[in-house]
Amino acid sequence: MSRTPRTALTIAGSDSGGGAGIQADLRTFFACGVHGMTAITAVTVQNSVGVHGFTEIPTDVVAAQIEAVTGDMGADAAKTGMLATAEIITTVASAVDKAGIGKRHDVPLVVDPVAASMHGDPLLREEALEAIRTELFPRATLVTPNLDEVRLLTGLSVTDVTEQRKAADALLELGPRWVLVKGGHMTDSPECVDLLSDGTHVVELTCPRHDTPHTHGGGDTLASAITAHLAKGFDMPDAVAAGKKFIERCVIESYPLGEGVGPVSPFWRLGSELPDPTA
């Protein structure tokens, strides 16, 4: 019998293409050495070209998944991704409270406020934005918006690091303990700068912008790598630094798949077990 690994729960949507959502979270949890558990909120019909539709999971089933795994197996950390509707967000907020997950508890909650896919297809009903602000952000240990989500949530447009700092302050007003404003979408910059802040500690995490169009699932992979490290007991700045190192390598190792945008890849963690396409 082996030692039981730390556990992490993802509450998110399924990506049939396997590059983002629940599938990205599970492969990241595995690559980071934690046992991944899932509460599926929606099933998307998705491939490398886009999201062709989605069906929401009934709210009682979303709540039951969270209760079943946290009540029995326990979670050392949790993250949210695609939540689709205000009703699902309200359900998740009350389920994480019951499970003792979030800012006011010992189990950290990472909220990735997913609003649309990278192809621009909506993954959140418009009226649900307010529920993200009022129900989820006040419960979050960390929120990880990209620049489009920053604009939707705060009305602020961000084009440089000074504006990233202002956006971080505006997001902290909504109640999360920490905020990570991701800079992947500042495509004019030769670097990808993500800004972490709790209002007192401000850290710029920087890496070169690697030249690849295949960054599908990048946001999910970063947030779940941070969640995995929080589950392992890292403090927030160390968990985010580990997550940033992890995603940079996953971007470098991204691969083309299908006609559109391929996924970032945690395969490098397999080392010599890496699949050999010529074999």
Ligand SMILES: Nc1ncnc2c1ncn2[C@@H]1O[C@H](COP(=O)(O)OP(=O)(O)OP(=O)(O)O)[C@@H](O)[C@H]1O
């Ligand atoms: N070309 C790149 N080279 C290096 N790092 C990148 C690149 N593109 C994105 N990143 C990093 O990947 C992470 C995800 O950032 P991004 O701002 O793109 O979020 P996102 O829009 O939620 O992701 P996605 O839509 O790709 O899933 C960040 O740490 C960002 O700095």
Ligand SMILES: Cc1ncc(COP(=O)(O)O)c(N)n1
């Ligand atoms: C189920 C699901 N969750 C999240 C994303 C966002 O990922 P991306 O921005 O890379 O398209 C997605 N496309 N699908």
